[in-house]
Amino acid sequence: xxxxxxxxxxxxxxxxxxxxxxxxxxxxxxxxxxxxxxxxxxxxxxxxxxxxxxxxxxx
Numbered sequence: 001x002x003x004x005x006x007x008x009x010x011x012x013x014x015x016x017x018x019x020x021x022x023x024x025x026x027x028x029x030x031x032x033x034x035x036x037x038x039x040x041x042x043x044x045x046x047x048x049x050x051x052x053x054x055x056x057x058x059x
Contacts, residue, residue: 003021007014021033030036 003017007017
């Protein structure tokens with residue numbers, strides 16, 4: 001949701017919403033909404049890579 005959409009939904013000023021979003025980003029160590037989505041995807045949805053298999057290995 002956009003900043004203005006959040007501010008309208010919660011009846012807050014866009015400035016207040018931006019401040020809260022920046023605080024959340026800081027606590028999570030990200031700097032954008034896209035980076036947050038990528039981090040969440042990697043952490044919770046991206047399956048762990050399979051170990052390499054090759055000659056002499058049984059998988």
